[in-house]
Amino acid sequence: MTNPPDTPDIAIVGGGIVGLVLAAGLTRRGVQVKLFEQARNFREIGAGIGFTRNTVNCMEKISPGIVRALRSGGSVNVSLDQVDPNAYLRYINGYGLQREDDPMYQKPLLRLDAGVKGWETVRRDQFLDDLVKEIPEGVIHLQKRLENIIDEDGSEKVVLQFTDGTRVEADAVIATDGIKSTARRLLLGEDNPASYPQYSHKVAYRALIPMDKVTAAIGEYKTQKQHMHVGPNAHLIHYPVNTNTIGATVVVSDPNDWPLDKPTTARASRKDVSDALANWSLPVRNLVDLFPEELDQWALFDLAEYPVPQYNKGRVCLVGDAAHASSPHHGAGASFGVEDVLCLCTIIPEQTVQYTRERNVSKGDSMRAAFETYDKIRRTRTQWLVNSSRRVCDLFQQPEWADPAKRVKTESCFEEVKDRSFKIWHFDSAKMQEDTLRDYQERIRALEKKKVVNGVNGKTISNAVKEPEWLFAH
Amino acid sequence: MTNPPDTPDIAIVGGGIVGLVLAAGLTRRGVQVKLFEQARNFREIGAGIGFTRNTVNCMEKISPGIVRALRSGGSVNVSLDQVDPNAYLRYINGYGLQREDDPMYQKPLLRLDAGVKGWETVRRDQFLDDLVKEIPEGVIHLQKRLENIIDEDGSEKVVLQFTDGTRVEADAVIATDGIKSTARRLLLGEDNPASYPQYSHKVAYRALIPMDKVTAAIGEYKTQKQHMHVGPNAHLIHYPVNTNTIGATVVVSDPNDWPLDKPTTARASRKDVSDALANWSLPVRNLVDLFPEELDQWALFDLAEYPVPQYNKGRVCLVGDAAHASSPHHGAGASFGVEDVLCLCTIIPEQTVQYTRERNVSKGDSMRAAFETYDKIRRTRTQWLVNSSRRVCDLFQQPEWADPAKRVKTESCFEEVKDRSFKIWHFDSAKMQEDTLRDYQERIRALEKKKVVNGVNGKTISNAVKEPEWLFAH
Structure with a gap:
């Protein structure tokens, strides 16, 4: 010994x-x-x-x-699709009605290739x-x-x-x-x-949801693949965590302080989440409806300051x-x-x-x-x-996602998101x-x-x- | 024809x-x-x-x-130093007294290598x-x-x-x-x-100054090489533009609007520049003293919004x-x-x-x-x-440059500056x-x-x- x-x-x-x-x-x-x-x-x-x-x-x-x-x-690859061996991170517009004729439509913004079995x-x-x-x-x-x-x-x-x-x-x-x-x-x-x-002025709500329910709420394609929905002052990410469960996280901006002596989790309700995403796309609202009635709110701290x-x-x-x-x-x-x-x-x-x-x-x-x-x-x-x-x-979470006149500006940010992701992934x-x-x-x-x-x-x-x-x- | x-x-x-x-x-x-x-x-x-x-x-x-x-x-290489064939972009702290025993000292922050005859x-x-x-x-x-x-x-x-x-x-x-x-x-x-x-909420002041005067003001080393001085709400860059002239630009934050129908240049005085850099390092203040008494203020517009x-x-x-x-x-x-x-x-x-x-x-x-x-x-x-x-x-121009408790945070930004510069330079x-x-x-x-x-x-x-x-x- x-x-x-x-x-x-x-x-x-x-x-x-x-x-x-x-x-x-x-x-x-x-x-x-x-x-x-x-x-x-x-x-x-x-x-x-x-x-x-x-x-x-x-x-x-x-x-x-x-x-x-x-x-x-x-563990599972986030892309369960056997035809497509790549695991992509897909960014889509999460906010508002984007096509009059299709309330489920969300505009694709960027598909980042993480490589074969990348996630x-x-x-x-x-x-x-x-x-x-x-x-x-x-x-x-x-x-x-x-x-x-x-x-x-x-x-x-x-x-x-x-x-x-x-x-x-x-x-x-x-x-x-x-x-x-x-x-x-x-x-x-x-x-x-x-x-x-240090408080980063964001709170997160996390849920694990049965895959069949998610499929009914947002469709099979989105359910099977990792998606990040972006919009004003919040975002939502979901991906399969195993063959029958979807992990989903909603992150919401919070202008208030969060004292260090307060516990970093607080009880919250689904209504807190759906209020933050009230004007978002139908699939986002459908998914939030599957979050538990009562859940934790996680204050996100880091060492940035x-x-x-x-x-x-x-x-x-x-x-x-x-x-x-x-x-x-x-x-x-x-x-x-x-x-x-x-x-x-x-x-x-x-x-x-x-x-x-x-x-x-x-x-x-x-x-x-x-x-x-x-x-x-x-x-x-x-x-x-x-x-x-x-x-x-x-x-x-650019507030400008809510402003159609700022569409090109908000979308032009993804070149930076790509560079930053690749710096992490291609280390x-x-x-x-x-x-x-x-x-x-x-x-x-x-x-x-x-x-x-x-x-x-x-x-x-x-x-x-x-x-x-x-x-x-x- | x-x-x-x-x-x-x-x-x-x-x-x-x-x-x-x-x-x-x-x-x-x-x-x-x-x-x-x-x-x-x-x-x-x-x-x-x-x-x-x-x-x-x-x-x-x-x-x-x-x-x-x-x-x-x-044209000249920005590094006139014949011993060192590389042209670096040097970032240094431009703000405040940084060493009690040496008012000319400025902390080096990053030296970016642009390659042989890089600039x-x-x-x-x-x-x-x-x-x-x-x-x-x-x-x-x-x-x-x-x-x-x-x-x-x-x-x-x-x-x-x-x-x-x-x-x-x-x-x-x-x-x-x-x-x-x-x-x-x-x-x-x-x-x-x-x-x-669209107004970017920055104004610039530019000057061309004889090299011998700059050498007397900030020393030979800094004069001969491109330097970027950073600090709260402003920055200053200077480099040789030919064998006897230094080009210098000061950029200052401006919270006000600048109407499109107003000319994008306005008359200004050296005092406007020195006021913006009042608490900066001695070499910065020395250099600003060499700016013309009367000069143009350039409103910086772009297409970002x-x-x-x-x-x-x-x-x-x-x-x-x-x-x-x-x-x-x-x-x-x-x-x-x-x-x-x-x-x-x-x-x-x-x-x-x-x-x-x-x-x-x-x-x-x-x-x-x-x-x-x-x-x-x-x-x-x-x-x-x-x-x-x-x-x-x-x-x-992080305002936190003025706060010693934020030193590590402000300095940690340069990894990002490096990545962005290399994306441009190594195209x-x-x-x-x-x-x-x-x-x-x-x-x-x-x-x-x-x-x-x-x-x-x-x-x-x-x-x-x-x-x-x-x-x-x-």
Whole structure:
């Protein structure tokens, strides 16, 4: 049960999808992992989640068990149409009567090609359940609520303190504790606004609806394929989450504030949804009629207003929503967490062990350097996503959709939606891995040089944010 | 002086940079061109204009004479530094004191690599003068103000009427008459808001300043290289326009309206500029001190609010600013007009003549199809530019630059600025030419099929806007 002497043992804080994906990736690579989850059981909401081919490829590289879990949970391609192997994201006009002779008609705006089997969707709760089964026994520790992290420069290990009074030591800590991350608050401080989620002024209503009912309401074609209906101050997306269920989400603009101390879900009624979409197309109104009479209203928070200045500090780093919680409008929040994990698994433990062994770099320094690399490689892209998600929501919900004179303007936004979607979907994860390796090796070389100057017992690497004289972009 | 019988003769309306580039491209290809300009002389403002390598390559394909004109006019690479062959666009923080110990310090934000000799800049007026010299004699007709275009389905020629009572016939009309295009108004109608420019709520102040004075004010490094200073509600860009002159432009947000019947330039004073930049960095204030005491304020109009629904109608089409006038914040308005011209020169006259000769398609129908292709190929990208230019200006001028707590948020916008700039700079013009050819050939084939059905004297092609069932994006 003990590691070989140079392999780091790592504590993961938070057992959501990204935490479990990380645990699967690290345990597969021989790292001794302890995952701490504050809840009594794993819980996910009964809503859909989708992954592009690109993200599934990243999962495959992290651990094939993750893809197994995704598929055993009953994932489906969002296009169930066997004739058409591509999964498209279809944007259509959701607002108003668009053809006098056909109240069901909605103007197509853009069909984005995600490639062959380009979107795979699943129920979140099912995926999480099956992911847990992929984690070796003894890794997961439930009912462990983080209270403090002690990472002293001179000490051999980082110490985690939990609210039940227990303490655990590890060579490094990776926090995947989500948008309300305790680790983020510990790293940034109580007074930093980046420690807390920020309200994006959108609320969401989610439903899972039997497929036959949806077919009767909006027709077979739309039911079988992922559609995004856009219109003034709201949008609606729906897609099959398995062979007999449609997942649907309505997002509505909300000019009001939502205090942080108020729960982020509130009880609401179907009438709240149908009021927001009162003047929309008949298929949209038909679909909303199938939402439950009583349902939750989800306030959508993110980290857009006060992004995290740096994702690492010493031997601790923030991953997934803990680092870059985004509103869900690109459907890519979890995917970006999966990319984060692939970045880390590219150097941990193979590279960190190699350098610890061959180059006399301490285990602590090798982990610090790994997390600096992670921050360098991942921060720009992930903070872009947070901004981009807000931006595309603004484009989907342009108030001008209600103004026929602004038709060309509103429609011209889709070139931007396409570019943003393709930046997400066509991510070159192999290049990210190369960049990760190169950056890590450069840091280790710099560290060796410093040791030569300072002697083997020189100082640990400074963790100060270095402001580059120029940020290159090629 | 007369064309071979199948070569179209084409009337160009408007003698700005894009109109002259088009005239150079078509005359080089043996088309008989008449260019009509309303002014008594060619006039351009004494400000700088820059072209990326990509645009210069497009010019080369249209006609090497255009590049000759650009360079004989004294163009310079924006990086005069001989050691560094790359031309970068450097974004730096323009606001406030950023280092207590160094009032000249400004934080670098992003350095965008435009490639080797990536930006070539010139004085607009010099470039225009030299471009005129590349146009064969007899092509240019000055003091011709367009009054009407008569394009009847059955008639052999299109008729242009001028305000001086004269009439000219041509096989087709290409309007490059700029943001205040008369042709656009004639095509869209007096009551269409897209017929008129729309105020973008930004004003610009431009200056040409001797290089030695700028060096004394902001230092040699910044003087020699293109820099964009960003800050709350304004930005400043400067670059060398020749070996002894710096072109500088300040853009300031303006919440007020600017009525269309008011001239788009107004007299202003240096104090207006320095008031807008009162709390900015010392180098910015030093540079503004070198602006003339009295100068013009330019209201920046574009076509963002009411984009043109279609760039072609029958045998007439709109090119450059007449079709897609943009605010200048990407520095790419003229470049996109050059791309438009390359698109047209890809099929006119070689393809149109070939089909007229070999396939019994009338000259009129071949021109109508050419302009349909042009609209299909160019509209999405060019309307994206108009939106994108407004967007990057909003990012440059985020009010949050004044709030230190929002530093990470404001800085995180540059990933988007990079993506947008690279979409402009790394345009695949060879692919555009392939797409243009393919689309044109498909239209001609469809036209032939129709003729088989309707007989050789079947109807002319319908010019109705066809709404595609799906707009594909791969």
